[in-house]
Amino acid sequence: MKKIYYAFFFLITILSACKKDNGHAENNTEIPIEIIQKLKAAGFDTTEGLHIHGDGYIVEGDILLTKTDIDGLSENPKSKVILGLNVKDRLLQSKDPIGHYVSNLLTANSGVKNISIYINPSFQQYIIDGLDLAIARYNALEFGLTFSRSMSSSSADITISTTFIDPNNKPSNVTAYLMASGLPSNGNPYNQILVNTYYYNTSSFYSDIASTFAHEIGHAIGFRHTDYMNRAFSCGQVTQGNNEGGNANHVRGTSPDPVSGSWMLACANGVDRPFIDEDILALNGTYPRLRNVYVKQVSTLISDDSYLIGCCDDRTLLSNNFKLEFYQDQNLTVPYTTSNNFVVKVFEYSGSSQLTRVFLVPNGATSYDLGTFVTDITYSYGTEVQNNTSGYSIAPFGGYHLAP
Template sequence: MKKIKLLALSAVVAGLVISCQKNDVNEAQPDLASDLSIEEIEALTKAAVNPNGAVKEMMTDLDGNATMYVISGDIALERKKLLNGDYAMLEGENNTKQYRTFNLISGANTTIDILGYTGSCCALTTNMRTGLQWAVNNYNRLNTNLNFRLTFGSNTNGADMIVFNQGGTGVGGRADFPSGGRPGQLIRIDGGLANSNNNINEHVITHEIGHAVGLRHTDYARRRCGNNNEQDSAEGQAAGAINIPGTPTENRWGAAGLDSGSIMISCYDNSTQGEFSNFDVVALEFLY
């Protein structure tokens, strides 16, 4: 997610000023064919992600560097897990059709110990901590089997999810999809959110936790902002976005009944209250 000048965006959609994009909006995406190996392309395809537009990046995590594949700006897939097939499409899944990944959290792992990191390198600011608390409250209010137990500290042992400040000036975040029946573990929050209000922090963190429990972007077939509503190169025609029963569907050429208030839309405006839409609730309560 990145802040975009309102003037430039007004021709796209009034009021939308935040988009899930790479932190440097001026950095051109590399030619995938020259950047990824055949093995990596095949692994991304098996994970039901369109390799075109996926960007390989080296990120610094709490325990050192890790190679990640960044998709649509805020979804980060770990290289080791990807090549091991942890994100791969399950046999018999219907991939033709509010959207989920192929992998979800298993029943044995639905009690989730989530850590708001306060260590010296990557500590959450006061606004980020409040946003995280409110985001956890959003999930715990639902009628699901998910139970988030939030603590703040620097001891990551036993944490199922770790939310930390990755620095920089961006105002979004990045998260991993579930793998092996467990939630995505690392949720990276951009440093620029220190200057954003509590509701924006709540929105971004709720959104990224959504990816970590298996939700894809509601507007996966056509991004709502930052690109004149053109199809997103990483998500637009990718398989693996399974429509959740009881929620609207979006066809590959545009929004057919799109839930524009969904917290899993790929962008948001500064008036967001950071809350789930009705269909977000339907989706999560169906899945869990």
């Protein structure tokens, strides 16, 4: 049996991913060409993991899209595959390094938005327990979304439903998966997660069920796979459909290199995966929760080595230490001690380029050292001719107040 771990541990790919004769949507004449064209225009890869599912389609193995969803997709260029960046490139890189990614489609959250989830009580208890653990893990992060269990499917934002697909006895145009979900629409999360009871049943127990639920909830609120354009990182196999396409936006501040253990990796190894720091940054950076914390930036001059060059040129060369201080009150008299995954957003400078990224501040801190900010600009006759400025400074963010 080829690559059996795909069947049990692959969160996004079809069971028969290594069988090229029936894994390519390009050869599936039952999928209308206009559907394939629209998916391609939106940046999705259609060579693998695209199959008919009910009145919709499964894209990239575990993302459900109806025809209406597909009609609403917007074109987005494919991004370049980058396996590693040096320090300079990390500062200058402005488009889609490998890291955390969100869809163009996100869940609206004004203040803190609660998402209710209904699961039929007929599910096995270990499956229900897995969902509850996934919900608890999300809520422990204290970001801009919260999750709760609903006792009624009619009032739930997301419903957990069953399906049964035997990977050994299925049509070639049907995907065999562990679970599947979709992407948000109209500011709402995708409304269902399908659980394949061929795998999750009375005789089967999987230790990573909580992280599998968390993964599909991640799709429902807009997250793409961490290594969506290079699945070889987590899947260990380069295939024709290795790049899952575009329509994904990098969460600035998450690592520019692949990170092991993320809850949104394309493939899993069967081991439970609680959220890692990169995941916490991605969730807080995408859905911040406003806290009554005031952040003050303090600048301390280290050196001023500015000088004139001849009669008409000059160079501004200043070094400052930038530190952030946290307070509970607007008058900045009561220090705030960070807790529960406090995140700050900063501007990152490299020359005249300015990017934004987020930092996870350690619990228990009342201040955070951003390090040295160097202003290094050369002027000729009053006109800037060279800029080698580097460092970080505080940026506005939905998770805190800027000190007056």
